[in-house]
Amino acid sequence: MSHDHENDGDRSHLSEVELRVRALETALREKGYIDPAAIDLLIERYEKKIGPRNGARVVAKAWANEDFKQVLLADPAQTLASLGYAGMQGEHTTVVENTPNLHNMVVCTLCSCYPWPLLGLPPVWYKSGPYRSRAVIDPRSVLLDFGVELSADTEVRVWDSTAEMRYLVLPMRPPATEGWSEEQLASTVTRDCMIGTGLPQLPGVLPR
């Protein structure tokens, strides 16, 4: 590291893991296994470009247009691909619809499978032990952790993503939103309500 005295000061505050990843990346680059520009593009794609706004647009469109909703539910893969929301970790996506009697919730108990093209990368809680362990045995208490209390006669349906099928929850359209534009509707659609751990949020109503 003698070539790098000036940076030693900068590096001293870095954690062991940060240093190890930098070392790994440098070694991989020198070996010619990675194109640094591709690494930057991948980070940009998944950190900046792809996120839950994609899914929210789909949900709002389904709320605003019954014909679209029926096509989306019947042939989600084709429909989502036509909107540009296919791709890595979204190759085989299914849309599951909430109704007054049925609440859907999505988990991956074995790892972290999640519909990237629609929701981006999953939040830490989705990948964590508490969620992965409890979603399939006690989903109502998990929902309470999110401030969502379902009535006892609402059936809870949990989809464990154990294969390459990916699931998007189509929440119920909030009441009193007749005549709203798709854009307005999309603003009520949170990431969590498309995983099934939340409900749409009307403006001015703070999440509990």
Add this chain to the structure above:
Amino acid sequence: MNGAHDMGGVHGFGPVVPEADEPTFHADWERRTFALALAAGRAGQWNLDMMRFAFENRSPSDYLSKSYYERWLAGLETMLKERGLITEDEIKAGRSLGEPKKVDGILHHGNVEAIFARGRPTERPTSVTARYRIGDRVQARNINPSTHTRLPRYVRGRHGVIERVNGCHVFPDSNALGQGENPQWLYTVRFTARDLWGPDADQMFKVSVDAWEPYLEPADQAH
């Protein structure tokens, strides 16, 4: 493998704690680890199922003590070393200490958009007829391979109903072992909470898993 990754139904993890305004990554090394793992996969030295196994194949205490991207990093290092792409000495030194291994290719920046927008579908054409139809009663087999499988422990031996037939897909149990894609019919199998967790379970609660045909047998042959 019956590892710590197979978390469904385990008690004691405590509450789910969502983070307000959570960033996609919490440190620079996380974003770089994520991208390195995706990019390195293009070298063609392993497949997704091998990678998943590398993430989960560690002692329970090790698995549980690592953060999510620490597991990715450990899994990535395992794959790179096992396949002879890099050595521990090279990671320690932070530079190449020898000739690179010949690989299938690398992820070039000009291909990122096309490759990731297309994805990597796992459905395969087949001439084999699906054994089960929607509505059939099935039992998840009681299998306990020490290798990669996607049949979680909490459904093994349990009875359920075929809810969807999802086509014929790459079979992870074979693919993770380098034994080929061995495509199998993939079903969504619905279980009642009572079938999974006993008579005290919530009656208004059902769970489904996606299960390949080799994971299942007809319920009427079960007893």
